Amino acid sequence: MQRDTRQRRAIRRAFEEAGHPLSPQELLDLAQEDVKSLGIATVYRNIRALQEEGWLETVELPGEPPRYEVAGKGHHHHFHCRDCDRVFEVEGCxxxxxxxxxxxxKLERHEFVLYGLCEECRT
Amino acid sequence: MQRDTRQRRAIRRAFEEAGHPLSPQELLDLAQEDVKSLGIATVYRNIRALQEEGWLETVELPGEPPRYEVAGKGHHHHFHCRDCDRVFEVEGCxxxxxxxxxxxxKLERHEFVLYGLCEECRT
DNA sequence: AACATATTGGGAGAACATAATCAAGAAACC
DNA sequence: GGTTTCTTGATTATGTTCTCCCAATATGTT
Structure with missing residues (x-):
């Protein structure tokens, strides 16, 4: 059976607190605030497990390795800040x-990606 | 000075005849119809040269290695066929x-990607 | 507390796209 | 046609992302 480990809790918490898509490296950095010994292999393993479980969804952006976000948010798009490199959710379409x-x-789906500066980096 | 080689001509011709963005591998396949001995290294070298020259532009799509298209087409977007994996231009916005x-x-630019089936694959 | 076993961490390594190397070949110019 | 040197093709190396392996550790159960 699936065990409830400190690492898995830290990873889930990182996604919930971040509130925006995370790359494996971003996830590692955030989750290491809880579990400093966390390794990158565990990050990848848990990303995969959480995906298979349906808790995580993949966010693919042009020219970037995948990021991941908590599933079940309904249709939305993303904003990529060119300065801090973070990705944010965009409501609407x-x-x-x-x-x-x-x-x-035959159109089946679409992706929309905005680029620019996020609120923090704008100043 | 830059020389006018059979390979370079074949590569340019492939882009012009295709009329849609090409991956390095697609480019190799097409240009080999002209120059069967063409190697992948030459493809990458010439892509880079043609980019620096401003003749080619990069087309990045989510989760895909870059494709390239002839520069100077004005604002447009792309359609990715899930069946044949080719990418087509989309007019308008x-x-x-x-x-x-x-x-x-602060919004600076945007990308828009359509997914589905192209005319050929739809049947 | 002791056991069974799922999970971890760290390093090796697979997979992929692309760049570097270099001898051989081909343009451009005399 | 001969010479110069840019370009090619094949192979090897590189960088990146991600997975595998396995001994050590932690979790859930009794």
Missing amino acids: PGNIQAITPEGF | PGNIQAITPEGF
Whole structure:
């Protein structure tokens, strides 16, 4: 059976407290505040386990290794800060996507990525 | 000075005839129709040269290695076919992007990626 | 507390994309 | 045509991300 370890708790907590998608390295850094001995292998292992469990979802952005976020948030997009490199959630969705889909193509889903400076880095 | 080689001609021609972004491997396959001995190292070398020259631009899509397309096309987005894995250009741009940008964030640019089936794969 | 076993940490290593190396070949110029 | 030197092709190396392995450790159970 699945055990409730300090490491797994720290990892889950990091996601909940961060409130935005985390890369494995970001996750390691945050979770190490709870469990300083945490290793990167454990991070990857738990990311996989939490994904299979349906608790985590993958966030893929152009030219970036995957990040992960807590699942079940409903349709949203992401904002990537070019300064601090963090990714934030964006509510809502711009207008008529079907309208720009090429003739004859079947649109199934879409991703939208905003770039710029987050509130903190803007100053 | 820069020499005009069969390989370089084949690579340029592949981009022009394809009319959509190419991965290094796709480029190799296409350009080998002209120059069967073409090697992957030459492909990467010429991609870099053509980029520095401003003739090529990088197209980054989520979770994918970069593709490249002929530069100077003006603002557009991309459609990724889940079946044939090819990427196509999409004209136009959906509505009000600033409207969904989080409070206090500075929006500088955006990417938009459509997914589904291209005309050929739809059948 | 003692046991059974899931989990961890750290290092080795697989997988992938791309860059460096270098001898051989091919453009450009005389 | 001969020479110079840029370019190529094949191989090897590199960087990155992620997985595997295994002895040591921690958890849940009795």
